[in-house]
Amino acid sequence: MIEQTDTAALxxxxxxxxxxxxxxxxDFLRDPVAAVAAFVFLVIIMLAIAAPxxxxxxxxxxxxxxxxxxxxxxxxxxxxxGVYLLGTDxxxxxxxxxxxxxxxxxxxxxxxxxxxxxxxxxxxxxxxAYSGGRLDTLLMxxxxxxxxxxPVLLALVILAVSGPGLGKTTLALATAYWAVFARLVRxxxxxxxxxxxxxxxxxxxxxxxxxxxxxxxxxVISPLIVVGAxxxxxxxxxxxxxxxxxxxxxxxxxxxxxxxxxxxxxxxAGRYWVSIYPGILLMSVVLCINILGxxxxxxxxxxxxx
Amino acid sequence: MTMQISATAxxxxxxxxxxxxTRLAGRLNFTVEPKLVQALNGVSIDVRPGEVLGxxxxxxxxxxxxxxxxxxxxxxxxxSLTYEGRTLAELDRRERKTVQLASQVIFQDxxxxxxxxxRIRQIIGEAPLVxxxxxxxxxxxxxxxxxxxxGLTEDYLDRFPHELSGGQRQRVGIARALAVSxxxxxxxxxxxxxxxxxxxQILRLxxxxxxxxxxxxxxxxxxxxxxxxxxxxIAVMYLGRIVEIGTAQQIYEAPSHPYTQALIADAPxxxxxxxxxxxxxxxxxxxxxxxxxxxxxxxxxKAFERCRLDVPATxxxxxxxxxxxxxxxxxxxxx
Numbered sequence: 001m002i003e004q005t006d007t008a009a010l011x012x013x014x015x016x017x018x019x020x021x022x023x024x025x026x027d028f029l030r031d032p033v034a035a036v037a038a039f040v041f042l043v044i045i046m047l048a049i050a051a052p053x054x055x056x057x058x059x060x061x062x063x064x065x066x067x068x069x070x071x072x073x074x075x076x077x078x079x080x081x082g083v084y085l086l087g088t089d090x091x092x093x094x095x096x097x098x099x100x101x102x103x104x105x106x107x108x109x110x111x112x113x114x115x116x117x118x119x120x121x122x123x124x125x126x127x128x129a130y131s132g133g134r135l136d137t138l139l140m141x142x143x144x145x146x147x148x149x150x151p152v153l154l155a156l157v158i159l160a161v162s163g164p165g166l167g168k169t170t171l172a173l174a175t176a177y178w179a180v181f182a183r184l185v186r187x188x189x190x191x192x193x194x195x196x197x198x199x200x201x202x203x204x205x206x207x208x209x210x211x212x213x214x215x216x217x218x219x220v221i222s223p224l225i226v227v228g229a230x231x232x233x234x235x236x237x238x239x240x241x242x243x244x245x246x247x248x249x250x251x252x253x254x255x256x257x258x259x260x261x262x263x264x265x266x267x268x269a270g271r272y273w274v275s276i277y278p279g280i281l282l283m284s285v286v287l288c289i290n291i292l293g294x295x296x297x298x299x300x301x302x303x304x305x306x
Numbered sequence: 307m308t309m310q311i312s313a314t315a316x317x318x319x320x321x322x323x324x325x326x327x328t329r330l331a332g333r334l335n336f337t338v339e340p341k342l343v344q345a346l347n348g349v350s351i352d353v354r355p356g357e358v359l360g361x362x363x364x365x366x367x368x369x370x371x372x373x374x375x376x377x378x379x380x381x382x383x384x385x386s387l388t389y390e391g392r393t394l395a396e397l398d399r400r401e402r403k404t405v406q407l408a409s410q411v412i413f414q415d416x417x418x419x420x421x422x423x424x425r426i427r428q429i430i431g432e433a434p435l436v437x438x439x440x441x442x443x444x445x446x447x448x449x450x451x452x453x454x455x456x457g458l459t460e461d462y463l464d465r466f467p468h469e470l471s472g473g474q475r476q477r478v479g480i481a482r483a484l485a486v487s488x489x490x491x492x493x494x495x496x497x498x499x500x501x502x503x504x505x506x507q508i509l510r511l512x513x514x515x516x517x518x519x520x521x522x523x524x525x526x527x528x529x530x531x532x533x534x535x536x537x538x539x540i541a542v543m544y545l546g547r548i549v550e551i552g553t554a555q556q557i558y559e560a561p562s563h564p565y566t567q568a569l570i571a572d573a574p575x576x577x578x579x580x581x582x583x584x585x586x587x588x589x590x591x592x593x594x595x596x597x598x599x600x601x602x603x604x605x606x607x608k609a610f611e612r613c614r615l616d617v618p619a620t621x622x623x624x625x626x627x628x629x630x631x632x633x634x635x636x637x638x639x640x641x
Contacts, residue, residue: 008342196419200479203377204433204486205406 005099010253027299034295040275041288045282048104055097056082060253065092072274098259099278105255105272106282109166109248110235118228121181126212129189130132130184140186151238159247169248173235184227189219210275226297233289239280256282309355309368309392310490310522311376316385318346340375345371346382347546350620353490358523360537362569365591367527368546375456376413376524389564390489399473407437410483414495415536416475420467420482426453427463430482439486452481456511467616473504480511490522497532508534530569534558539626542566545593545601548620552627558628562629564606600632608633 047054051079057064069092086095109129128139146154158172190203192198193216201211240257242248249255254262256278263274313324328341345368353359353376361369374380375387377392386393386505389405399404410583413419413538419431427499431449436441449461456477467475475538476496483491493512517523533554540557542550542565543641550563561567588605591597597604603613618628 051401068441163376196413196415197421199379200413200482202413203379203406203409203411205403205480206436207434211438215421219421 007166008189016097024299028114031295031298033291035294037288038282041292044103044285044288046219048107049102051100051104054102056085056093057094057097057247059093059098059101062091062252067092073271078237086277087149087271089259089274090266094173095259095277098254099229099281102249102254102256102259102278102284103281105166105253106236106239106257106285107251108171109170109255110232112170112176112237113235113239113257114228114232115229116170116232117176117178118224121178122185122217122224124178125182125185125187125218126189129193130208130212130216134184143182143186146179147183149176151234152241155238155242156245156247159242162249164250166249166253169242172242173238176238177231177235180227181224183218184223186276188223189216192216201250222300226293226300229296230290233293234288236282236289256285307354308353308390310389310390312388313352313363313376313382314350314386314388316346316349316369316372316375316387316484316544318380318382319344319345320377326350341594344546344596345593347596348374348385349418349543349546349548350385351431351541351548351551353411353522354539355489356516356520356522358512358525358536360533360540361524361543362528362533362536362540363525363543365528366545366590367543368593369528369543372543373492373524373526376490376549377409377492378406378542379411379521399450403437407433407486408489409489410486410491412480412483412493412496415499416472416479417467417499419479420475421451422467425463426465426467426470429467429478430485433482434485437486448485449481452485453478453639455484455515456481457503457507471504472500473507475506476500477511480508480515484515484519490524492526493522495528496525498527498529503581506534506634512536530558537545545591545596547601548628548629549631550627550629552624552629556624556627562613562623562627563602563631564633565602565610600630 029038052058069088070090071092072084072088072093074085074087076087082094084094084096086099087097089095124139124143128136155169155172155176158175159168162168162172189212198211198215199300201215206215237246239255240260243255243257244261245263246258249258259278260275260282263271263276263278266274320343347368349368349372351372353357360620361372363369371380375382389408392405393407394402398626402529427446427449430452431440431445433447434448446463449463453460458474458477458481460556462470462474462478467478468620470478480491491512496512497508509532512525512546516523523536525533525536534557534582537554540552540554541548542563544565548560550557550566552562557566558570561570591601591604597614599615600606600609600613603609606613610632616632618630618632618635621634622628623634
C-alpha cells in the first residue's frame with residue numbers, strides 16, 4: 001500500500017470563482033434578436049408602469065372626455081389645446097393614453113394567471129409524480145381532460161358563466177393553463193424521483209412535502225421558467241382574445257384586446273388608427289415575450305449551446 | 307445475541323399481476339410477456355451487531371433489492387423483518403422513525419446521490435435538523451464533526467457537490483448517513499464507481515467506522531475480492547435466493563456451493579497463474595422465468611436429476627455456515 005490513511009490526499013479543489021450574474025446576462029444578450037427584444041420589452045414594461053404619469057389623459061376619468069373629440073385622426077389637436085398623437089376613439093378618448101393604461105392590464109393579468117397556474121400545476125405535478133399509483137393516474141387523467149379543451153373555449157365558458165372582470169379573467173386564464181405545468185413538472189419529477197439523492201432523503205425519513213418542494217422542485221425549475229415565459233406570451237394573446245370578444249376586461253378599463261375590438265367597426269369607415277395601433281403594440285409584446293422565452297431556453301439548456 | 311436486523315423468508319416481487327386485457331390476450335393465444343419478477347425468493351439473513359456482512363452475486367440476483375428491503379426503503383411482500391428483535395408492526399410512529407434512521411444506505415453513484423442544488427452543509431445537516439436530533443445553533447458543529455469523521459474538513463461546508471471529486475462526494479454521502487447516528491450502513495456497490503486507489507481509501511474508512519463506532523455494515527458488491535477484503539461473513543446470492551452463507555475465510559478458501567466455487571475460481575488472484583478459466587457456463591437465466599428446482603441447475607457442472615425437480619433446502623453444514631444445495635443434504639449436522 002502506498003498510503004495507509006483513509007483521510008489521505010483530500011486536497012480541496014480550488015474554489016471556482018463564482019460566475020458573476022452579469023456574465024450570464026451578457027451571454028443571454030449575445031443573440032442580437034434577443035438583445036433587441038429585451039430592449040423593446042424593457043421599454044414596454046417601463047411605459048406600462050409609468051402610464052399614470054406619462055399619459056396625456058386619464059382614460060378612466062370619464063369627466064375628462066368630450067364626445068366632440070371623438071374619432072379624431074392621429075396628430076389632431078383637442079378642443080382644450082392638447083395634441084392627440086395617435087388620435088381618439090369613438091368616445092373621444094386619447095388613444096395613446098388608453099393604450100398605455102391598457103398595456104398594464106394586458107401584461108399584469110396574464111402574468112398573475114401564469115403565476116397561479118404555475119403554483120397549482122407544480123403542486124399537482126409534484127404530488128402526482130411523487131405519490132404515483134392511483135392518485136397519479138387520477139390527476140393525470142384530469143390533466144389530459146383539461147388539455148383536451150382548447151384554452152380559448154375553456155376560458156370563454158368560465159367567463160360566460162361568471163361574467164367579465166379582471167379577477168375573474170385572471171382565474172379563467174389560470175384554469176386554462178395550469179395543466180401544461182402539471183404535465184411538465186410530473187414528467188421531470190418522475191425522473192428525478194428515481195435518483196439516489198431522493199432515495200437517500202426517503203431513507204433519512206425526510207417528510208414527503210419537503211422532498212417534493214425542497215429536493216425535487218429546485219432540480220426541475222429551469223424548464224419551468226422557460227415554459228412559464230412562453231405561456232405568459234400565449235396568455236397575453238388569450239386575454240386579448242377574450243377582451244376582443246367582450247368577456248375579458250370591463251369596458252371602463254379596456255385592455256389592448258378590447259381597444260382593438262372597439263376600433264373594429266370603424267376600420268371600414270377609414271378610422272384605421274383605433275384598432276391598428278393597439279394591435280401593433282400587442283403584437284410587439286407577444287413577439288418580445290416569445291423571443292425572450294426561446295432565448296431563455298437556449299441559455300438554460302446546455303444542449304443548445306454551441 | 308439480539309440481531310441488528312433479522313430477515314426471515316423475505317419475498318419481494320416487482321411488476322404487476324396481469325390485468326384483464328393481458329389475460330384476454332393470453333387466452334386468445336397471443337404471446338404475453340410475463341410481467342412479474344420474483345426479486346427475492348425466500349431470503350433469510352441476520353445482520354449481527356458490529357459485523358461486516360458481505361453480499362455477493364451477479365447483477366440481477368436480487369442483492370440490491372435485499373439491501374433496499376433491509377434499509378426499509380421497500381417493504382417485503384412476504385416474510386418478516388425485525389430490528390433489534392422487534393417487528394415494525396409493534397412500534398409506534400416515533401419508534402418507527404428511529405428504526406428507519408438506524409439503517410442508512412450508501413449509494414453506488416456519488417454523482418447522483420447528492421442533490422446538485424444543495425451545499426454540503428445542507429446535504430448533511432438536513433436530516434438531523436428535521437428530526438430534531440440537533441439544535442439549529444449546534445448544526446454547523448455537528449456537520450463539521452461528521453465531515454471530520456469521514457476525513458474531510460470544514461472547508462467543505464459551503465461547497466456544492468459538483469465542486470468535489472468522486473471520492474470526496476462518496477465521503478459526503480457517508481457523512482450524511484452518519485449524521486443521524488445509524489446502527490447499520492447498507493453499502494450498495496458503494497465503491498464500484500470509484501478509482502481503485504480511492505476504493506482502497508473508502509474501504510479503510512468503512513473499516514474504521516465499524517471499529518470506532520461499532521456500526522454494522524452490509525456490504526453489497528459484485529466484486530468478490532472487495533467483499534472478501536472487508537467482510538466477516540459473506541452471503542452468496544443467485545437469482546433471488548441465498549445459496550451459501552459462511553465466514554469470509556470459509557467462503558473464500560473452501561466454498562461449498564458449486565456457484566460459489568465457480569465465482570471463487572473466476573476471481574483473479576496473484577498467487578495462482580492459471581491460464582484457463584472455468585467460466586460459469588451461459589447467462590444468468592431470466593428472472594421472469596426462473597428455472598425449476600434449484601435455480602442454478604442450468605449452469606451447474608454438478609447438477610443431477612433431482613436439481614431440476616426440487617428446490618434445495620438451506621442446511622447447516624458447519625456451525626455458522628449454511629448452504630442450499632442437494633449435494634450436501636446427507637452432510638447435515640444435527641441441530
